[in-house]
Each structure stands twice: as C-alpha cells, then as structure tokens.
Amino acid sequence: xxxxxxxxxxxxxxxxxxxxxxxxxxxxxxxxxxxxxxxxxxxxxxxxxxxxxxxxxxxxxxxxxxxxxxxxxxxxxxxxxxxxxxxxxxxxxxxxxxxxxxxxxxxxxxxxxxxxxxxxxxxxxxxxxxxxxxxxxxxxxxxxxxxxxxxxxxxxxxxxxxxxxxxxxxxxxxxxxxxxxxxxxxxxxxxxxxxxxxxxxxxxxxxxxxxxxxxxxxxxxxxxxxxxxxxxxxxxxxxxxxxxxxxxxxxxxxxxxxxxxxxxxxxxxxxxxxxxxxxxxxxxxxxxxxxxxxxxxxxxxxxxxxxxxxxxxxxxxxxxxxxxxxxxxxxxxxxxxxxxxxxxxxxxxxxxxxxxxxxxxxxxxxxxxxxxxxxxxxxxxxxxxxxxxxxxxxxxxxxxxxxxxxxxxxxxxxxxxxxxxxxx
Numbered sequence: 001x002x003x004x005x006x007x008x009x010x011x012x013x014x015x016x017x018x019x020x021x022x023x024x025x026x027x028x029x030x031x032x033x034x035x036x037x038x039x040x041x042x043x044x045x046x047x048x049x050x051x052x053x054x055x056x057x058x059x060x061x062x063x064x065x066x067x068x069x070x071x072x073x074x075x076x077x078x079x080x081x082x083x084x085x086x087x088x089x090x091x092x093x094x095x096x097x098x099x100x101x102x103x104x105x106x107x108x109x110x111x112x113x114x115x116x117x118x119x120x121x122x123x124x125x126x127x128x129x130x131x132x133x134x135x136x137x138x139x140x141x142x143x144x145x146x147x148x149x150x151x152x153x154x155x156x157x158x159x160x161x162x163x164x165x166x167x168x169x170x171x172x173x174x175x176x177x178x179x180x181x182x183x184x185x186x187x188x189x190x191x192x193x194x195x196x197x198x199x200x201x202x203x204x205x206x207x208x209x210x211x212x213x214x215x216x217x218x219x220x221x222x223x224x225x226x227x228x229x230x231x232x233x234x235x236x237x238x239x240x241x242x243x244x245x246x247x248x249x250x251x252x253x254x255x256x257x258x259x260x261x262x263x264x265x266x267x268x269x270x271x272x273x274x275x276x277x278x279x280x281x282x283x284x285x286x287x288x289x290x291x292x293x294x295x296x297x298x299x300x301x302x303x304x305x306x307x308x309x310x311x312x313x314x315x316x317x318x319x320x321x322x323x324x325x326x327x328x329x330x331x332x333x334x335x336x337x338x339x340x341x342x343x344x345x346x347x348x349x350x351x352x353x354x355x356x357x358x359x360x361x362x363x364x365x366x367x368x369x370x371x372x373x374x375x376x377x378x379x380x381x382x383x384x385x386x387x388x389x390x391x392x393x394x395x396x397x398x399x400x401x402x403x404x405x406x407x408x409x410x411x412x413x414x415x416x417x418x419x420x421x422x423x424x
Contacts, residue, residue, distance in 0.1 A: 004028040004044055008037035009162035015040075026131045033102030038164060042133045080145055083182060085117030087175035094168035104130055122146055135159055149312045150295060157303040167302050174298045181287065181378060188389045192396045199400030206407050211236050218414055223421045229414040232407065264320075271319045279391055283384045288319050289353060290377035292326070297370035306333060322348065339366070352376065 006028065008016045016037055022028045025042055032039045081089070092113050096106035107127035111120040122143060129139035137156035140147040147155075151171060158167030215233055218225055225233070239246065260266035274284045295316055299309035307330060314326040325346035332342035340357040343349045353373045360369025 002044060004042055006032055006042045007040040008032050008035075009040060009159075025133050029104060029131060029133065030102070033104060038103070038159065038162060040135065040159065081117040083175045083179035086146075086151075087172050087179055088116070089118050090168050090175065091172040094165055094172060097165045097168065103136060118146065136164070148316070150299065150316060153304050153308060153312060154299065154302045161303055170298060170302060174294065177294060177378070178291070181290070181381065184382060184385050185287075188385045188392075191389070192392045195393070195396045195400060199396075199403060202400075203403055203407065206404075207236055207239065211407075211411075212240075214411055214414070218418070221418050221421070223418050226410070226413040226417060228406070228410040229417075232410040267320045271321050275319070275321065279388050283381065283388055284319075285350075286377045286381040286384055288317060288322055289350065290374050290381060292317055292322065293353065293370045293377065294374035297367045297374060300370070301367035306339070310339075325349070 002021070002023065004020050004022060004025065006018055006020065020028050020031055022031055028042050029039055032042070089110075093106060093110060096109055097103065101109070104127055107123050107130065110123035111127070125143065126136070126139045129142065130136060135156070137152050137159055140155060141152045154167050154171055155164065158164035161167075211232070215236065218229070218233070261270060275281050275288075277284075292313055295313045296309055299312060300306065304312070310326060310330040310333065314323050314330065317323055317326065325343070325348045328346060329339060329342040333339060338358075338361050340354050340361060343357065344354045356369045356373050357366065360366040363369075
C-alpha cells in the first residue's frame with residue numbers, strides 16, 4: 001500500500017483535501033470519484049513517486065494500450081471534427097457526468113458511444129491520462145487537433161470552480177450555435193452552386209460533343225458565317241488544340257494565387273476585400289462580429305481571465321484585419337483600460353457593440369452584453385444571408401442563361417445564314 005494526498009472539489013465548488021492508503025494512483029482516483037468528488041491533484045504523500053507498471057504477460061490490456069504508439073498517434077491525428085460533431089461529443093460527456101457517473105467511468109462509456117468524427121481512441125487516451133493523475137483539461141490539451149484552446153481553457157475553468165458539468169453544457173451550446181451559423185452559410189450557397197454546375201456542364205457538353213458536328217457542317221457549306229459563330233468556332237478550336245497549355249496556365253494561376261493567399265500581404269488584402277465587398281461584405285462582417293462576441297462571452301462567463309479570453313478569441317477569428325484589432329485591444333487592456341475603449345479606437349467594430357459593451361462594463365455584466373451583441377448579429381446574419389441568396393439566385397440564372405443563349409444564337413444565326421444562301 002502507498003499513501004497519497006489529494007485535493008478535490010465538491011459539486012458545490014468547495015475544496016477538499018485528504019489522504020488515502022491505496023495500491024496506486026489509479027486506485028486513488030477511483031476512490032476519490034466514488035466519494036463524489038472531482039480530483040484536482042493526486043500526489044504521493046511520502047516516498048518516491050510511483051511509476052505505472054507494465055502489465056504482466058497474459059494480462060488483459062485495454063483500449064489504446066493494445067496499439068503501437070505510432071498507430072495510436074496516427075488515429076488521434078485524424079481530421080479535425082466538425083462543429084456539430086464536437087457539440088455532440090461534449091453533450092454526451094456532460095450528460096454522463098450529470099447523471100453522477102465518475103469522470104473515468106464516463107470517459108470509458110464515451111468509448112462505446114457513437115461520436116461521429118471523433119475516434120474512440122480520443123476518449124481512451126483521455127481516460128488513460130486522467131487515470132495517471134492529469135486533469136481533464138490537461139489531458140485535452142495533449143490533443144490540440146481535437147480540442148481547441150477555447151475548449152481546454154473552459155474545461156480548466158470548470159475544474160477549478162467545481163462546475164465542470166455546467167461548463168460542458170455551455171460548450172455544447174456554444175458549438176451548436178456556431179454549427180447552426182455554418183449550416184446557414186452552406187444552405188445559402190447550395191442553390192447557386194447547383195445552378196452554376198448545371199450551366200457549366202451544359203456549356204462543356206455543347207462545346208465538346210455538339211459544336212464539332214455543327215462546325216463540320218458549316219465548313220462544308222462554304223458560306224460566310226456570322227461573327228458570333230466564327231468567335232465560337234475559334235474558341236472551340238483553341239480549346240481542342242491548346243487544351244494542355246490552357247490547363248498549365250490555369251494551374252500556374254492557381255499556384256500563384258495560393259502563394260499570394262498564404263502570404264501576410266495577401267491575407268490582409270483578401271480579408272480586407274471580403275469585408276468591403278458589396279452584399280458579401282455585410283454577411284462576412286456580421287458573422288465575424290457575432291463569432292467574436294459569442295466566443296468572448298462564453299470564455300468570460302466561465303471564469304477565463306480577460307487577457308486569456310482575448311488571446312483565444314484572436315486565434316479563433318479567421319480574419320487578419322480583425323485579428324490585428326483584437327491584438328491591439330489586448331495590449332491596451334494590459335495597461336488597465338476597458339475593452340470598449342480600445343475596440344472603439346480600432347474603427348472596425350460597430351457602434352452597437354461598443355455601446356453595449358460600455359453598458360456591460362458599467363453594470364458589471366460584460367458576458368451578458370456580449371451575448372446580446374452576438375444574438376443581435378446572428379439574427380441580422382440570417383436576414384443578410386437570405387438577401388444574399390435572393391440576389392445570387394437570379395444573378396446566376398441570368399449569367400447561365402446568357403452563356404447558353406450565346407451558344408444557341410451562334411448556331412442558329414449560322415443556320416439562318418446557310419438557309420438564306422441556299423434560298424438564293
């Protein structure tokens with residue numbers, strides 16, 4: 001037997017300390033959880049630290065221990081989960097802990113629950129790390145491809161306050177809201193994308209299969225063809241003869257654009273254009289402002305320090321212009337100023353957000369003010385997306401109709417020219 005000293009928290013948040021005589025650290029953690037406590041730290045009370053022994057030959061090994069380290073790392077580095085997948089995983093874990101299940105037992109159950117996009121190996125590794133004495137937030141920090149800084153810091157705040165279940169519920173709601181906004185973007189672009197694909201497919205089919213037949217007929221008639229028809233025939237022959245050169249030019253342009261896009265100058269220019277573009281700019285700004293307000297509110301209301309919350313929000317926001325404004329705000333907040341004043345000086349954030357933040361700072365409820373801002377912008381975003389879709393749909397139909405109409409006009413005008421020549 002070995003003696004371990006522990007610090008834990010009750011569900012009420014009260015800190016509890018004590019000693020346990022148990023065989024190893026894993027047994028100590030199990031004993032603490034049987035007492036209905038959330039372990040914070042478990043250390044050997046005397047003597048050298050106990051190291052985990054390798055299982056004896058023939059002993060049953062569990063989960064990720066059966067896998068070679070390289071394969072386990074490969075499985076854990078699977079693609080990043082989608083927002084809805086992460087929300088489902090978080091909700092499942094929250095439900096298990098809310099039912100009174102100890103953390104290690106809940107993580108073990110998570111390996112058997114269907115969590116699309118998140119491998120069971122993730123839960124197995126979390127359980128193993130917790131059994132070895134790490135906090136849940138520290139275990140999650142070891143898997144940054146799954147759990148972001150926002151996620152880890154909120155879980156850490158939940159562990160320190162003894163409100164882990166509530167924090168997980170809020171995290172789940174946070175990711176569900178972002179998944180909903182993301183789904184609205186996708187839904188708004190589905191119809192225009194389908195129209196564009198159908199129109200391009202029709203044009204390719206016409207240029208590849210139908211036009212060559214008409215060209216052979218026109219050339220055999222030895223009749224002067226209209227300008228539009230000659231232009232169409234020239235394009236068809238150019239694509240048929242120099243398709244490889246056109247493909248190389250397109251690939252070169254794509255590579256150059258990707259390089260420019262990945263450079264700091266390119267990112268700033270593209271992000272700036274997105275915010276200034278007609279129709280699209282409003283949608284982009286509403287989404288960015290709502291995302292920033294929602295993320296910052298979620299972090300602050302769960303006890304994450306202001307500077308840490310601003311840093312995490314800065315890393316999550318994808319727009320470089322907004323990143324710079326948040327970074328400057330963080331520097332000025334370090335000097336003891338409020339959040340609203342430096343945000344206002346950036347001249348990027350809207351006045352509504354600044355005014356509500358000032359009210360929140362005066363009343364001592366900044367997270368509540370930010371939630372109101374996020375709700376307002378998400379509602380506006382829904383309307384803006386609907387307007388953008390209503391504008392894009394007819395625009396796409398008109399563009400496709402003009403393209404197909406030009407093809408038909410070129411062929412029909414040539415047919416009329418041939419018919420007129422025969423009539424003479």
